[in-house]
Amino acid sequence: MAAGASTGWRVSVEDATRPIHLLLSCPNPIRHSALSLTVMTKLPVTCCDRCLAPLGLRLSVRPRPAPRACGWFGHAAGRGAAGSAIARYRADGDAGMNIVPTMRTRPLILNVDDDAANRSVKSRSLLMGDMEVIEGEDGTSALALIAERQPVLVLLGVNPPDVGGLEVCRRIKAEWPDIVVIQIAATSTSAAEKIVGLESGADCYLTAPVDPLELIAVTRAMLRLRQAEGLAREASERYRMIVESAVDCAIFTCGLDGSVTSWNTGAQAVLGYRAEEIVGEPSARIFMTEDIAADVPDNEMRAAHQGLSVRSERWHRRRDGTRFWSSGRMVALRDRRGTVAGYLKILCDRTVEKDARDALEALKQELEHRVAERTRDLAAANEHLRAEIVEREKAGEQIRQRQKMEALGQLTGGIAHDFNNLLTAILGGLEVTRRRIEDPRGLRLIDSSISAAQRGAKLIAQLLAFARKQNLRVEYLSLNTLVYEMRELIEQSVGAAVRLEYNLAADVWPVLADANQVRTAMLNLVVNARDAMPDGGVLRIATENTCVAVPEADLAAGEYAALSVRDDGIGMPPEVLERLFEPFFTTKDVGKGTGLGLAHVYGFVRQSGGGVRVHSVVGEGTTITILLPRASGTDVETAAPIDNPR
Template sequence: MNRDIEIRLEIASEKLREYAHALDYVPAFVRAPDGTILIWTSAIAAVFGWSEAEAVGRKFYELLRTVFPAPLETIEAELFAVGEWKGEMVHRHRDGRRITVESQWAVHRDPQGKPVSILQFVRDVTEAKRAQSMIEEREARLRSVLDTAPDAIITIDGQGIVQSFSHAAERLFGYAAGEVIGRNINLLMPSPHAEAHDGYLERYLRTGEKRIIGIGRTVQARRRDGGIFPIELAVGEVVLPEGRVFTGFIRDISARQSMEEELRQAHKMEAVGQLTGGVAHDFNNLLTVISGNLELLERRLVDDDDRDILREAQEAADLGAQLASRLLAFGRRQPLNPKPIDLNAMVVSMVDLLRRTLGETVRISTRLGEAVPVIMVDPGQVENALLNLSINARDAMPDGGTVTIETGLVTASDETGEIVPGTYVKLTVSDTGVGMPPEVRQRAFEPFFTTKGPGAGSGLGLSMVYGFAKQSGGHVDLHSQPGKGTAIGIYLPVREEDLVAADVPGDAAGATAERGRAVLVVEDDPRVRRVAVRRLHALGYRVLEADSGPAALTVLGGDQPVDILFSDVVMAGGMSGFALATRALEARPDLQVVLTSGYTDPAMIREGQMPAGARWLAKPYTLQDLEEVLRPVVC
């Protein structure tokens, strides 16, 4: 019997040695209920750096400077009640490093149920936690980018299902992220691309042919409210083990396209303005010859029928001059005569005229702003602009309606360069008429463009308004929708230095030309020069001639007396009338100067290139115009 016990003891001892050997490879230790370490395996020694001899007999939480997730008493209460506990805690390595572990505790009891020892298994998760923390940090950074990026960012999977939807995307498309994530991206596309998108994606996955991925392009997108707008879309791709992910970077380019369209329109209008200005210049030279010769011929006719025929020709020439004036106004080449005006008073004074002009079916309403300052503009051009806009408004209301005239002080700011930021008085004429479709709005300010029937309009009304506003340093805006009427606003600049009293014209009624005074006529067009010479002879002046600036300087450098220089501005030979006048005054300071042109850039006059005291006469002009412009010079 004793031999059997010995054998069983040997077997049990062997098993115990096997268990102990196996346990030695497990990162675990056995402690007493009070925390004293009883068994310290080689594996656990490798984890924390403390040897068995250094660890056994010490309290584990003191040795390892343990940071528990909860008070130890709370953890052990759960352990003794349940028999086990799992959790995460932080220990210190012998070298001081922090080690995060996942720990599993199991209690061993004696036959009476009293806790005898506690086995604690440890798994070092420091690197895993560090990796997780890095992942979380990267995710947080990515989320921060997604949440703060001004451009919308959307990710989809290989089936086109939305995986993420940034805050900017929410603002851009009008959807909350939860409404889009999990749905097909074609939700954000207009027809026919919405229906074709899955086919685009399938073809790319099948063929690898890139049409937008990594390339980017401008496409159309659809908001939640159904609105279609242009976007700039760039798409990136990443291949993961679980499949492909596509990231779309989306930028709303509605404002940019609108700005580009406005810039193209401005360039087009500038080009057309230069063309029409040049045509008007040549046209005015021809009209000067025609009207001048008709005027001189009129003095020789005695037959009434001949005079009637001549007057019809003169009326036609006058109409041609008006047309040229309108072309110059559009091209911003029409010399202006700015004066201080009270815009509110001008509107009030024109209401009765407008009522008679527009007819009984049109109601006129005025909304005049308070404290509208005096502005320096050409009053005749403002009146013409108001009349043109009112007539256009009437024509847009065939069944009658309301024309509203508004004034007000506004501050304008525009990054497109269409208007200089600053303070303006705005004159707005709006109607309740048929409105304009987009294709008409785009061409509204072009000269000769009209939607009226033959003979009903020249197509120059709005172009004149546009040119006058631009030449005055202002701007014109147009808002119109079919069925909702039209509103056209003219911005006229407010300048402190312009707020001066109007000049009181002197009384020159008694002034007459001093017969025998010498006038040097400088004109490169021989026909125009001949007309000017004939008119001056008719007025009693002695006349000298030159066909260019250099030729005029030669005359002035001689001994012949010259009292008045009457010169064209734009001439062949490389010397303008401005340059000629400047050099002539250097040689003869007492010389009087009159400049004339059918076309010139008024900016030159504003910038001081026109000599002080010089007079201006626009072509075509009448004999009376010539007499009046010379009269103040010789007084």
């Protein structure tokens, strides 16, 4: 790095994979009046040109597998032409730089005066102050030199001989507004003349003769001012560029009262207002009516005032009244003392994203709805399936029950028939023998044998009934009439603890059945109901017409006259219900029940073409209903209605 070494600049590069930020570091740049730098690296160099340009530095970068570079290089971070180094980079084997100095670090001053002696005095002072000086003796040569050399400051005698001093000043400021002009007036200059001079654009007005040190000090002060102005302008320009380049985002400021104070291009694009239309107007204008009513604009400013960075996601209103979904942020703007001077608001149009999000949400909800619907359907199907299974199991159970009853019936029927024949023979024999015996003791024996045989015959008759093999004397009957006839017997059978209630349908259909069997069956049901209510209760006897639409286990579809006996007694558990009609099934104590009562009812009703329904709940009571097929075509005498109170 020959150039660097020769000028005392040293360069190093630290990171070979990222853009390099070069920093200028120079002990006293004013001594190096014309440095030209060329930096060669295989890496891109960022920000150098822009940062170094105000200092008169220029960097050119080209990639090359460079010899190893080492040393120092830096860039002034904005303060002073040769600011301190802020960072340093170490050399990487691949990267290298050549530096050609082109920098002018001493400020160039143009000293214009038609008086050669005066001019020379001032030039010496400036050189003493470490400034580079060029001289002009009149207005014309001064303007030419300015055009050619671009000095940073012009020291202007008031009245150059050719063009007047004020005119020169005006022209300089018109063409090169950045150049500082110090006018030096004669001692006799009046205050009014000085004012005119300053009004013409002079930055400073000194009165001759000027003390050399004062001249240096004032010149330096003006240069500092110029540099500060330049930097401020640059910063403001940078800020403006940033704000204006954000074309998708509305960036605007407002004062403490909420009125808009600045409005960027993005704000115009997003909200539709031009700056001149909205600046000075209340910023609340861009809010939706409901948000204004809810005090949202003021609330945001209050929160920002308290130092919060207020984020918002809401609808805003454009100039044309349409709305857009915004994502925004508001912060307070503070002056140097930290006092809130206004607010900065940034709003980005997020309508597209929101629409996409909403569409996604709607889709999600639709999907969830569909899933829920499908789940409901599946649950219903499942429920239906379960019900079907239960129904099938029930049907299967009924079939098994019927088959069991059939088998029992056949077995019982066969045995009962044989026993019936035997008993008939025994009874016949006993009757004949009785007629031939005269001995009283023998007669008593024969009588007790005959009565035992008769009891046996009764049992056999019940078994035959269960097996549906008894001889029935079928006739047209009214169930109401039978109930009416049995009334007294029923009352006697149930006893005083049981209250009887009758509910007989007036138009109950006639049936074709054996009246004696119906009576026996009714009595069996009544006695069972009474036994189920050992502490008394209500026993209800009812008749009604019933239509069976769907065939049941033991019942074909059709029309039936029904007789039901209901109690509010102990009820039956499933294991009793299951065996209810089996012959000899009883839960009663030995000697108290044969277990043939319901077997008889079942057998007789089935033999008559009807069926039996049982409904029982443990602890609540039982209803047993016998249904006999409706007989058609014959009038039957109907009994008078029975009064319930007994």
